[in-house]
Amino acid sequence: MNIERRRNGVRAALEEARSGGRSIGFVPTMGALHDGHLSLIRAARAASDIVVVSVFVNPLQFGPDEDFQSYPRDETRDLALLEAEGVDVAFVPKVEEMYPRDASTTIRIARLSESFEGAHRPGHFDGVATVCAKLFNIVAPDRAYFGQKDAQQIAVLKRMVRDLDLPLEIIVCATVRAPDGLALSSRNAYLSTKDRRRATVLFRALQAGAAAAAAADFAGAEQTMRAVLEGIEVDYAACVDPQTFGAPRAGAPVLLVVAAYIGATRLIDNLEVEPAGESAPSTSGLRPR
């Protein structure tokens, strides 16, 4: 595995592959890799000639009171995992390599970046969009892989790719969950043993709200989620349109989203549900012939 710490190193390492017409799959990560990341890497591996993974804890997407300093870092373990997955190039830049002292360019996606995670973490999605645009420009992949767990991040990045005509495709992979349903996250490492058990409440809330959401009873779905989450500090528990994070539309897929504190640890999760009846074959005779 080629380990590159400089942008020019990555470009040079990929130049031959690119000019030879080989496809590049890219998985941007902040390290502290878990099975969710590995599922993205395997999807990239299956579909691409060359797999590139970046490991970079991006300061731009952390608020001043957030956990940039304490975010889990274990480069040795991460690189061993990437090597074992057959990754071709690991890009592991330092902050100074990515952001010169006078860097001043920001990408903002209006509205979509301002609600839910964006409302609770001002500037977060500007930081995500900006670093991903940089990484996409450095690696120039055909496809970049992200986990469904960060659903609003996916909506933001898909919108950015469309709006800026970035020449790549965003591929979304299913959330990987522990056997008890907790969505894998590097931040789960912050949980005490007791809090780890309690943390399943997020997924239980989403599951409890799914039936009402599928029936387009969005207020009912939210009430049900909040009932399951009672006694827990909730940032939001809502039904949204998966693309816009605005109001969900009856008859279209709806996304249940939740953010809540388990002890001092803020966790997020989501669940997409199809409108009721859509999965069964239509027998209504209303289809145009």
Add this chain to the structure above:
Amino acid sequence: MNIERRRNGVRAALEEARSGGRSIGFVPTMGALHDGHLSLIRAARAASDIVVVSVFVNPLQFGPDEDFQSYPRDETRDLALLEAEGVDVAFVPKVEEMYPRDASTTIRIARLSESFEGAHRPGHFDGVATVCAKLFNIVAPDRAYFGQKDAQQIAVLKRMVRDLDLPLEIIVCATVRAPDGLALSSRNAYLSTKDRRRATVLFRALQAGAAAAAAADFAGAEQTMRAVLEGIEVDYAACVDPQTFGAPRAGAPVLLVVAAYIGATRLIDNLEVEPAGESAPSTSGLRPR
């Protein structure tokens, strides 16, 4: 010449060139082409295998009270000029092709975009940066060509290219001037015969301030410029650092910039001067041996 109106058309037209390793030079324009544009196209032609020119009046870089509607447009004439210059691909998109109804992504360069032109035209450079990022992503040129007349635009775009790791080089070509010194601009078409004669005052002001600026007497240079511009509505007449548009530094190149109204027409111009004595060979003996 290949005339393309769709983004996918441009990509398809350039795919063979790109995979064959041929270099692409790109000149983004808003049409109403004059000899300044043609000098950019000739520079691109001399250095590139393939030359692409876009003609797109970008609504995003016009303020609500500005001249988007009345901006001069003459596609037939522009295309004939491009053909005569041996341009390979003309990209002439409609607004709907570039901006879907719900487009919401903006690129902002902090500070640099907020002073001088940015202060007088809020949002202007966000619009310039965003459309150029889109065009760069669609065309994927090796080099993009801009005229020195729009000096702050150049500083903004160079900063964006560096900060977002865009894989291209910004090439700056000298301002093309009429014999009487007026910098060529599509907006010169707005000037009455009388105003056209008066418009030379911008370049005369810059020339008058050059000596003081070269001697690092920036206050003196500004006074001299304002004296020449007396009786004219001036937005700014100042000495700046050419990269940051912040305060100029003694001993470094300094840019004199001016924006003023000739009748109802707002014009800009600039002149870069080297610090005095720098062009003469050093005889001071202070060089490290």
